[in-house]
Amino acid sequence: MNFPFLTLITFIPLLGAVVVALMPGKHERALKLVAVLFSVPSLVLALIAWLLSAQAAGEMQLLEEAVWIPTLNAYYRVGVDGISLPLVFLTTLLTTLSLFYSAYTIKKRVKEFFALFLLLETGMIGVFVALDLILFYIFWEVGLVPMFLLIGIWGQPQDRPQYSAIKFFLYTLVGSVAMLLAFIAIYLTTGTWNILQIPSLKPLAGNPALAIAAFWAIFLAFAIKVPSWPFHTWLPDAHTAAPTAGSVVLAGVLLKLGGYGMIRILLPFFPDLFRQFAPWIGVLALISMIYGALVSMAQWDLKRLIAYSSVSHMGFFMLGLVAAAASLDVANPVLNSRAIALNGAVLQMFNHGIITGGLFFLVGVIYERTHTRDLKAFGGLSAKMPVYYGVMLMTALASLGLPGLAGFISEFMVFRGAFALIPTYAIIGIVAIVLGAAYILWKIIQHVFLGEFSEERWQKIFNPAHWHFSLDMARFEVITMAPLLFFMVLVGVYPAPVLNGINAATTALLAGL
């Protein structure tokens, strides 16, 4: 029996949740400390697992298997490869940072918040490591409830948190019910829940109509989570209403569950159907990219703007995936285009997690001070908060795909694949890059940081009595952002270490289709 990396990574946070829940609620400092400490082992183990497995990440690593519910034929079966490892690491990193950040900013119902957050982490990691459909589904749902509560209870009162939370919940639930039905249909024809085994058994091959229904049912679940246009409207509400740490994890990790599902389940289970429907899904991707960018441009609420930009950026991911899928019948596509497109898609998920997670932290920075996110209320802040300006500028530039920072690498690979495989889509999609520069520089940088600083306007929104840290980014905020900035630069300047594992896994995945 090898060292049970994945079980520990997944369940230590759960243990932490239990411990936090059992602790007396009076000792807030101790609670916060315990919660943060319980998230650290997962982070360390995930990093070790990633470093250990990066070389041969083409196949499933660190497999663990045990009989779980014999009557259902369900197994406890977990494993990771180069696609899931970065995402597991991303989850643990963002959770630890979120908990650390929340330790300074969450004031009400501290105990419940931290317990739920740790529970959420278990759910999210579980989805990335599960290799059994039942297990996958259960983890999928486990993440839902804590997030619902995080938005509903700790959301900003003016953003209709209850409405947003219920919208988020119902949207996701509709998707997951459809997905569960499809899973059962697949099980009935293949007799196994094993995600690795099902592709070779050609699920539902004998029943094309049912196969199509199952495909779209699963697609719906994942497309809602990604989210793809037109299933995206839960996202701006949920992201906006959620507390900072909630938005970070929502954008940084929860959206990736959908993307990961598409790559791990939808594509290998139904490669032919995916190829057949790729033109349509590609259209959805394009609409998401351009439409998301345009709507971002129309926002005056900083957080909502970033939320919509997620729609746009996850559209890039979908485009890469579609490029890889659309060409599955081409025996030998030009020069690894498929692998490059899929690499780009996976890396785009990782990068989006790092960058947009960072952006939401940064929105939190200004919101905690001023309790407003109205772009018209700011202006000239770069003179007042130079460090904040620098960090925000860097993150925003990474988001718009400036070469040398992370976003560019994945965009480049997505478009490199798309230009070779689905050139028409690529040409249309390229518009989104220009729009990306427009909304990020015009709306965020210009309206918040540049222009004339008005002391009078600032007095209206900033009350020093309510803010106990330094006016410019406080130390805990800098510490929160530092690892994210590090990864933006690392991936942007020298992507090979991160990409080696992804590349091995996508190449193996594509070879198996």
Added chain:
Amino acid sequence: MEFIFNLTPLIPLFPLLAFAIIVLFTHRHNRLSSSIAIGGIALSTALGWTLVLATILSGEHAWAEGWQLRVPWLPAGTTVLELGFAVDGFTAAMLFMVPFVCLMIFIYSQGYMKLGQPDQDPRYARFFAYISLFAAGMLGLVVARDLVLLFISWEVMGLCSYLLIGFWSFRKADSEHHIDAAQVVRARQAALKAFITTRIGDVLLFSGIALLYSYTGTLTFRELFRPETLETLQAISLLGMPAVTVIALLVFGGAVGKSAQFPLHVWLPDAMEGPTPVSALIHAATMVAAGVYLVARTLPLFIAGFVVADAPALHWVAVIGAITALLGATVGLAQDDIKRVLAYSTISQLGYMMMGLGLGSLVAGIFHLLTHAFFKALLFLSAGSVIHGVEHGAHIAAHNGHGHGEHFSPNDMKIMGGLRHRMPRTFVAYLAGALALVGIVPFAGFWSKDEILAEAFHLWRADGTLNLPFWVWLAGTLGAFFTALYMGRQLGLVFWGEPRHAAARHAHESPSSMTVPLIVLALFALLFGFVNAPFLGNPLHHLMGNVHEVSEVVHAEAIPFNPTVAGISTVLAVAGLLLGWSLYRNYRAGQVEPFQAALGPVFTVLRNKYYIDDLYQWAIIRPAVWLANFCFNIDDRWIIDPFVDLVGAAGRAASDIARVLDSGVIDRWFVEGTAQLFNAAGRWLRYSETGHVQNYLLVVAVTILLLLGLYLYF
């Protein structure tokens, strides 16, 4: 020798390190920060010039083949995309100019940003950090072996350009008198405009790079230009053209954005809102020339599959270059801002470079790039010195109580006049730059502009019909006349006549940290043309003429000196210069401009820049903003979200109906009826509920005994 070449990556690394050190550690110490920046670029200059020398000494083979170094960078399926550095004759030519001009401008900036003076710029250190990062980008571009590193450097420069144009887009301290609220707004608009406009070009370049990589699997210049690779690219058809032509046009699109060619030139004049050293460095000498460099580097793509005279991609380059050259030169006639005149001049000169490349002559285009970098940097720095002097004059005037109190712009040529006596060193430098720009023998601009025009003339005569080279030559020659005309006007307005404002009356010479670089650059503006003078045997041709040898499509032979061409353009230049100067040297405040009087409505059109900005405002920006709001309304108010909410409302309505049904029928009769029955029963039975555990247990025990008894009995 190899050892020296292996140090190449250090050239961009020195300024990059300087940037990192300033940002992370020393940004509170102004003098230290600028010293670090200057030290970084000085090291790069030293190493760069060593490399130039080493290349020249390595002989012809090294000029064409060059040296390279590569690093695996991006795993892609079964292959790995590499990134690397290379030095050949072309790189050497650029390496001579770029770090040196950077160094001069860095030194000058110390004075311009008022180091150690009471009104020193409060973000002095940050300024040096930005320009160091910029220098790293430009140097990285020059030593790039492939399009990956080139594109990364390209965008880093774009970022620095954005940051530096917007450098005065916010005020830090109240001491920043020279920045008023309007300036703040203008600066941030200009920065955004520059970034977005060039971004359009960048996206085209990005597409071109993605396509190239898709079809060939490599982005290294030398590998791309192998005959077999080019043949593959010609064989693929894309949009009804050979793919290589499409790609070349996309790459050119990037150059159009960066090098401010028509129709994406609109950002460059506005970019003058940045500090003047920035205008000199980024928006005249180096970054805007990067587009020209890119086209020159990828010239085989433009020609592949055709002979030079028939290559469609190349024709586009020539035509756009010619249009831009004329457009810039004519608009320059009608501007009042000293820097804007120079900006339009830059646009126009970049058009000349493109013309040269569009005729298939790598060396002509790049030669003009190099000379232009020196004399235009000189002109901008001198203009900066003038502005600096006028600002200073305004201070003195205000102090003496002569201030008019009203607002004025220190860039406005209409308020200047007679400055040649007050700022003699600056005047000499400015004159040298102007003569070089106009193309007077033996200044640098003469040789390089002449080579482009001679090339066009030669191609026209070789064919004999009114072909493209003829029109290019005509546009170039006309442009030369207009260039001379606006420079004559500028010299007359700024340096001759009487001061038209108290600020100009009190202006005086700038500190030596500013004038010394001016003198050095003036020497280069005078002498640099000889590096490719025909009577010296065109040395530059030998150094870089064969870099595209590998492609077998670009052959560069020097065109012999043509007295006709040189004669025509010199006569026109002198005429233009004298005409402009004589009309404007006695210009008085409030007088109708001589050009306006002569040209009438045409002058208005020129003054409004052919209304291109207004056209973009109406045709592109407003529709885009409208569309954004439209999409948002679809999302939030009109369709998608209302639909989602409608589904929710429908669900609630359905549940309401069910509720009525439930409570009215089912509940009343079945549920409640049953409940009432049990309620009555419960009322009696509850007396058995004593609440005492032992009573219950007794009941249990007795019941069990009874059941047991029954069981046994039966």
Added chain:
Amino acid sequence: MAIPLPWWLTVAAALFAIGLYGVLSRRNAIGVLLGIELMLNAANINLVAFWRYITPQALTGQVFAIFVIGIAAAEAAAGLAIIISAYRRRRTVVVDELDTMRW
């Protein structure tokens, strides 16, 4: 094989009856708990006796007995905890006075 099976069963039945009596009659809650213990142990005697005399080859009876002992321990702990908690709130352990379940 000296003692026949019915003897064991008699003892167990007697023990059970004593326990039941205790549960039903003691007023002190702790006494009630003790009664429950007696009843459980009566069942244990039965289980072991049946195992020994009827199915000596299978271990079921013994395993069951051990189970019961384990559960008895847990039950005692939980029961005592409840009693202590009730005492804290109501200041009494007399079962007649603990009648919150009354209607």
